[in-house]
Amino acid sequence: MNAVATPSTKLSRATAVFTCILAALAGLMFGLDIGVISGATQFIQGDFHVSDHAIEWIVSAMMFGAAIGALGASWMSAMLGRKRSLILGAALFVAGSLLCGGAWSPQALITARFILGLAIGIATFNAPLYLAEVAPENIRGAMISLYQLMITIGILVAFLSDTAFSYSGNWRWMLGIIAIPGALFLLGVTLLPDSPRWLMMRGRTAQAADVLRRLRGDESVAKRELADIAEQLKTPQRGWHLFQENANFRRSVGLGMLLQLMQQFTGMNVVMYYAPRIFQNMGYDTHAQLWFTAIVGLTNVLATFIAIGLVDKLGRKPILYIGFTVMAIGLGVVGSMMHIGIASHAGQMFTVAMLLTFIVGFAMSAGPLIWTLCSEVQPLKGRDFGIGCSTVTNWVANMIVGATFLTLLNSVGNAATFWLYAVLNLLFIALTLWLVPETKGVTLEQIERNLMAGLPLRRIGDRSAQARADRSHGFSARDIRQKDAVS
Structure with a gap:
């Protein structure tokens, strides 16, 4: 009841x-x-x-x-x-x-x-x-x-x-x-209020309990959560030492950094930073450029709901396959239209539609899902370090994209620049197939056990692979079921 x-x-x-x-x-x-x-x-x-x-x-x-x-x-x-x-x-x-x-x-x-x-x-x-x-x-x-x-x-x-x-x-x-x-x-x-977990980390337990009581409104819930935090803090973050000592952790850090490179080199932020220039090259005047840029932003917002609705139904990898494919097609067609020449209003509108198709492909896939995967593949003891490396990689790659797009346009031309990003998206389909795990419905503990057992990165979310790895370490089927139930 x-x-x-x-x-x-x-x-x-x-x-x-x-x-x-x-x-x-x-x-x-x-x-x-x-x-x-x-x-x-x-x-x-x-x-x-x-x-x-x-x-x-x-x-x-x-x-x-x-x-x-x-x-x-x-x-x-x-x-x-x-x-x-x-x-x-x-x-x-x-x-x-x-x-x-x-x-x-x-x-x-x-x-x-x-x-x-x-x-x-x-x-x-x-x-x-x-x-x-x-x-x-x-x-x-x-x-x-x-x-x-x-x-x-x-x-x-x-x-x-x-x-x-x-x-x-x-x-x-x-x-x-x-x-x-x-x-x-x-x-x-x-x-x-201050974070209860941070207060606990600083030894201010009474203040942490007070914050939790105000946020939860139930003394028993607050006490239970306080006990959970205390238990979690028994596993200290030691990411740098783990990175030095453990090759499997280095693999997960490398995967997180690769995922962020993939996200940035889809070409999405090229559109975010330089959309008016792109629309100018399609033949639009200043005000039309900015109105179409606003439509890009609206499309980005609405398409994000697709990812939210599908990520736990279809899984991470199928959505990434769809997203990278849609992005490759969208940019490939935009590049082709610019190569042919956009002489008519119908041609302009078609090119805009294909650019918006690219936006949908990103917002429903690589935009939100890359961050989800980056947090899921890192083991508990090194999670802060791993996510920190991913975040820094994201911004460095973002900077490279922002600092080179206009140079690319001026040196190789509009069409070749968009074709380049289209080819990169095709490459990311292959990288997703070879390296990215499917983590839908798998606990973080199971992913960590698979990673530390040395399984290939693409299989660290595989339940059957995890079970075989456990058996190789001497666990019985009953032990595995009990462990998964606890997880």
Whole structure:
């Protein structure tokens, strides 16, 4: 018989949900920062009279800052706590946004974008971690998915904002106005409680218990969760030592880094950062370029729901196969249309439709699923280290993509550039087949046992392979069933 929720319990649940939603708004900041530069580049270029190469530096400075921020985020999170790290990230975001709006030179703008990147690097590490540690178990997955959704919504809002300011050509307002939601987020984060897990890590058990009581509204639930955290903390993170000593862990770290390279070199962020230039090359004027860019953002938001609905039904690998195939076809056709020449309105619209098809392929597959896989394949003792390596790789690869696209367009041409990314997506189908495991319906403990038993990476999510590995270590079928039941 289910217990009847008391007013106190309902209030605590509402408090927990509000806390999670507020923390998930870090994803909105992330999305705003990604999207806002897209519509501003052509106006910046006209105002400062800079080359395409300088524009690449302005775009990619944010990713370089994010890589640096992500490198220090783990230490910062442990020393300052998740909440204070988010406060610092929000403060840097506001400062960077204001400096972008008031930039007096290309060099000042590059510096401001670097500061924004530091903010995003800190936030992208701490926000999902904080959400995982404060959300009630029954909504934890939804709250972390909400963070990913907020990123896509932030990109869309930035595209719409850029479109509105495009009529005046005021790129300073485009870049500076995101300081307003950043300031609101900064104020909101100060109201958040500290993470109970971090408080326990610092030996502040009484405070951790108080936070859990307020968030759960049930003394017994809070006590049980407190005991679970204490038990988990008995397994300390020792990722660097494990990386040095264990070849199997090095394989999982390498897989996580490869997955992030695959995600970035699909070409998605090329579209996010340079969509107006792409639409310009299709023959559209400035305002049409930005309206179509907003449609790109809307498509990205809506297609993300496909992944959320299918990931636990079809599995990770089938969705990745579909996504990479759709992306290869979409970019291949866009490249072919640019090679042939887009002379008619029908040709323009068809090319736009194929670019949007590419967006759907990414948003339903590599966008959200790569992050899911990166967290699933890392063993418990090295999870922070492994995910940290994946995150830094993501930003470094992101920076490379942002810093080379215009150079590629100018050196090999529009068609060849899109064909190159189409070929890369075909390569990623093969890499998914050879190296990526299917982790649907498999516990993290089972994946870890398969990994540490030395099974091929593509089979570490294979239940039958795990059972055979257990038998080779002397476990009986009954032992295996009992172990899986416990897991």
